[in-house]
Amino acid sequence: KQEVTQIPAALSVPEGENLVLNCSFTDSAIYNLQWFRQDPGKGLTSLLLIQSSQREQTSGRLNASLDKSSGRSTLYIAASQPGDSATYLCAVRFEYGNKLVFGAGTILRVKS
Amino acid sequence: DGGITQSPKYLFRKEGQNVTLSCEQNLNHDAMYWYRQDPGQGLRLIYYSQIVNDFQKGDIAEGYSVSREKKESFPLTVTSAQKNPTAFYLCASTSSGGADTQYFGPGTRLTVL
Numbered sequence A: 001k002q003e004v005t006q007i008p009a010a011l012s013v014p015e016g017e018n019l020v021l022n023c024s025f026t027d028s029a030i031y032n033l034q035w036f037r038q039d040p041g042k043g044l045t046s047l048l049l050i051q052s053s054q055r056e057q058t059s060g061r062l063n064a065s066l067d068k069s070s071g072r073s074t075l076y077i078a079a080s081q082p083g084d085s086a087t088y089l090c091a092v093r094f095e096y097g098n099k100l101v102f103g104a105g106t107i108l109r110v111k112s
Numbered sequence B: 001d002g003g004i005t006q007s008p009k010y011l012f013r014k015e016g017q018n019v020t021l022s023c024e025q026n027l028n029h030d031a032m033y034w035y036r037q038d039p040g041q042g043l044r045l046i047y048y049s050q051i052v053n054d055f056q057k058g059d060i061a062e063g064y065s066v067s068r069e070k071k072e073s074f075p076l077t078v079t080s081a082q083k084n085p086t087a088f089y090l091c092a093s094t095s096s097g098g099a100d101t102q103y104f105g106p107g108t109r110l111t112v113l
Helices: none
Strands: A004-007 A010-014 A019-025 A028-038 A045-053 A054-060 A060-067 A072-077 A087-092 A100-102 A108-111 B004-007 B012-015 B019-025 B031-037 B043-051 B056-057 B063-066 B077-080 B087-094 B108-110
Touching: A004 A087, A010 A019, A019 A028, A019 A087, A019 A108, A028 A060, A028 A072, A045 A054, A045 A060, A045 A072, A060 B004, A072 A087, A100 B043, B012 B019, B019 B031, B019 B087, B019 B108, B043 B063
Parallel strands: A010 A108, B012 B108
Antiparallel strands: A004 A019, A019 A072, A028 A045, A028 A087, A054 A060, A060 A072, A087 A100, A087 A108, B004 B019, B019 B077, B031 B043, B031 B087, B043 B056, B063 B077, B087 B108
């Protein structure tokens, strides 16, 4: 069964810290992987998309890495700010399927 | 502005009623999706459509129905057969093939009274 797991479920850090969110998936045959941000009661906003042939993608203070062989991706957030507080979701499109499989998300709180 | 709109933002349903959630996109995307989100869980796929007049069941299609008569519209009907419909419903779209970013609407919160 194709599954996506995110650890930790929740994380609280002081402002200014660098942090890492983890995503693991059960099948290394993936097409791409996306990281999303969701604010309470809102839709999802795409942060980074990594194709299976890529190792990482960067956007501003965000860096996402992909290791297909170990079934892992990390989202690194540098110099965290209170405005980064949100739920972060990882989603994988596996090669054999026409859909994204989502993890349950990590709830991040950055304290000022 | 290009994007996805969902209406209404909040919807209340009585027991035994069918309700329809609207999803419209002006991104010229071929593929559209409906997800359900429950507290503490990831998104679960209800239905998806890769082209007009065609759609497929996702993981939790029972009690739901869809139509895709126009490229820009993909309405979802929650029928009385859906036993636990209270949830947050999200619509998304992507260009053909799914290699690109999936864009999401703002969501509809459905509550059964």
